[in-house]
Amino acid sequence: MPIKVRCKECSTVMAVPDKAAGRAVKCKSCGGRVPVPNPAARKAKASRSAQGAAGSEAAKSRPAKKRPVKKRRPRPAAEPSFDDFGDSDDLFGGLDLGRAEHADQRVCPGCASPVDEDDIECPKCGVNIETGALSEKQRVRIARKGPPPEEFYSKALPNAWKFLMNHKSWAVKTGLNWGISVAMVILAAFVLNWYIDGRIRELVDTAEGPVEITDSYVLIKPTDNGDILYDGVKYGTGSTRLDANKQLILPPPRIAAMTSPPAIFWTFIFVIFTLGCGGWAWTLADKIVHLTMSGEKKIKRFAGDMFGNMTKGFTTIFWPIVLMYPVIWIPVAMHFSGVGDVACIATFATLMLIPYMVFLAPAMVHMSQPYTYRAWLINWMAKDWVNTLVPSMYVSVLFFFLVLMIPLGIAIGIAVGWNQFTDFYTNQIELPALNAMFGYTAEDADSSWMFAFTRMPLLFTVAALTCTTLGMLLAFPSILMMRVFGLFGLYFKPDLSLCAEQTPLAPAGFGPRFLAIQVDLIISAGIGLACYLGSGYAAGLVGHLYNSPQIAAIARWVIFGGALAGILGFYFSRWESGAGRATLGKWTFGMIVLRDNNEPMDTNLALKRAAASLISVLSLGMTFIMCAFHPEHRAVHDTLTKTKVVWRGDENL
Incomplete structure (x- = not known):
């Protein structure tokens, strides 16, 4: 009668022949050793136990008799054998333990995973089934320490789509941000155009007397016959603003306007919201790329303040300029060579x-690192682009068709047909709407009151609705592409020359220092422009005080040079000797300035260093190239x- 046994390892129940009683068999599922009980031995043991119990009761009634105890040597247990089973029809009949395994299932010698008969390498660990060793392809794959790059093309878009569906609220926020920002940019552009045209007409129409107005200058030369009126000011032969030749040269009406x-204010509004639009996109992309490469799934703790992220908007404008620095001067040279403005603008664009x-995918990955300077250098970007040629081109094509094509087409269309665009808005939208609401006519277009309280609100409303709709349509594929950029960095990180850390206090090279100078030059240019405009007003007061145009001209350059040197000296010396130990340009790229003994500079030494840096300016940068x-x-x-x-070190980033 078969005996049922249960394997302790896998809990498999088996029926074994009674010949195996008291022995052990091999489990048909896991191959473990399963002892088989012997029912006959149990009965005999139970009978002996009963007889022993009866004998012990009888022994209690007799006096105890001590007998010497003999210790028996334990007999070694016999190994289980299935030879006694013979030709039994049972499952375990004639079972050979040495060859008892599943011949119908292949397993990987490396990870013991089931593999198919046709598999040469294990699909899980890559080990060769026959040799048990890794192939060269698998060794390279494991050495990359990342996901296999060939999976990028099949998993990038599905993963990005899933990410987009989980972050639809961020797409909506992005669309609203872009819509409002672009609407403000359009409003500022229209106000500037209206104001400058009106101001030019005002300067030309209100001029009285012999005033020579050209595109380059305005010449005022009073005569003895009467005074000249220009821009609300009378100029007679006794005017203190005339030079030695009894004449005055003023900027042309367009420059004056x-x-x-007012023009400076609306230009400021135009620039601020342009930077805000690009800054939001760049900041959000940087966040998404960083969390993707970190293995995170959701955006957390992201500052969505539009004004707080406007500083990132400078990257949108200056990154391509600095990256293309060696060739960005081509349109400038074309302009001075007499090439038309349209060709120069097209070349620059x-x-x-x-x-x-070309370089946006690797650049976005670099921008998400603690040190971003390599994204600004054409040699590093060209190297990364060559190393990731196929995936970079794949991402670029996706970016063009999903994101860039629509706004680029709209921008080109507006630039080519600007006059038709403004005429359509004025005649087909603005004039009928305002006429129906306020009785507005074309003669009211020059009225400041009508423009401020009717035309501007209507323009902003139409622009906000239109741009927000377009912004929403553009925001969803943009979020998707930001995720694709992050996946590009995740899959091809070993092929990118990323700089995630720097040895603290290690010397900074030529490339990062060159980039820092570009940022400081932009700041210096802004300071210089402010000093130049301020020196003009100050020189006018000096000339009026001494009643001498010659003194005014000299005073302007003296005031300009002194103010520029003083402010720039304060900027470089105070910032490099302060708590940051670096100018804004150096701090942006992670660098600081120290003494040779690694101590911070004091103000005097920092001022001397700023003065010594003028040698680089006088030598046209040759002493810096050293x-x-x-x-x-x-x-x-x-x-x-x-x-x-x-380098200031990672702990301060």
């Missing part, structure tokens, strides 16, 4: 688009002041 306070069409060949990357002004520019 563009530099007036093409050079600005190249980084977004830091590319110096073993510690020091320029001449570093050596003269015994200072150095080093």
Whole structure:
């Protein structure tokens, strides 16, 4: 009668022949050793136990008799054998333990996973089924320490779509942000156009007397016959503003209108909201790329303040300019060579688009790292682009058709047909709407009151509705592409020359220092423009005080030079000797300035270093280029002041 046994390892129940009683068999599922009980032995043991119990009762009635106890040597247990089973029809009949395994299922020798008969390599661990060793392809794959790159093309879009569906609220926020920002940009552009045209007509129409107005200058030369009226000011032969030749040269009407306070204000509004639109996109993309490469699934703790992220908007404009620095001067040279303005603008726009069409994917990955300077250098971007040629082109094509094509087409259409666009809005939208609400006519177009209280609100409303709708349609594919950029960095990180850390106090090279100078030059240019405009007003007061145009001209350049040197000296010396130990440009790319003994500079030394850096300006940058060949990357002004520019370390980022 068969005996039922249960395997303790896998709980499989088996029926074994009674010949196996008291032995052990091999489990048919897991191959483990399963002991088989012997029912006959149990009965005999139970009978002996009963007899022993009866004998013990009888022994209690007799006096105890001590007998010597003999210790028996234990007999070794016999190994179980199935030879006694013979030709039994049972499952375990004639079972050979040495060859008892499942012959119908192949397993990987590396990870013991089931594999198919046709598999040469294990699909799970990549081990060769026959040899048990990794192939060269699998060794390279494991050495990359990341997901297999060939999976990027099949998983990028599905993963990005799933991410987009989980972040629809961020797409809505992005669309609203872009819609309002672009509406404000359009409003500022229309106000500027209306104000400048009106101001030019006012200057020309109100001029009285012999005033020579050209596109380059306005010449006022009073005569003895009477006074001249221009811009509300009378100029007679005794005017203190006339030079030695009894004449006065003023800026042309267009320049005068563009530099007036209202024009400056609306230009500021135009720039701020342009930066806000691009800054939001760049900041959000940086966040999504970073969390994707970190393995996170949701956006957390992201500052969605539009104004707080406007500083990132400078990256949108200056990144392509700095990246294409060696060739960005081509349209400038074309302009001075007599080439038409349309060709120069088209060349400049093409050079600005190249980084977004070619290098955007690797650049976005670099921008998400603690050190971003390599994203600004064409040599590093070209190297990364070559190393990831196929995926970079794949991402670029996706970016063009999903994101860039629509706004680029709209921008080109508006630029080509600007007059038709403004005529359509004025005649087909603005005039009928305002006429129905306020009785507005075309004669009211020049009225400041009507423009401020009717035309501007209507324009903003129409622009906000239109741009928000377009922004929503553009925001969803943009969020999707931001995720694709992050997946690009995740799959091809070993092929990108990322800089996630720097040795603290290690010398900074020529490339990062060159980028820092570009940022400081932009700041210096803004300071210089403010000083130039301020010196003009100050020089006018000096000329009026001494009643001498010659003194006024000299005073303007003296005031301009002194103010510029003082403010720039304060900027460089105070910032490099302060708590940050770096100018804004150096701090942006993670560098600081220290003494040779790694101590911070004091204000006097920082001021001397700023003065010594003028050598680089006078030598047209030749003394600065020397830091590319110096073993510690020091320029001449570093050596003269015994200072150095080093990386500040990851702990301060």
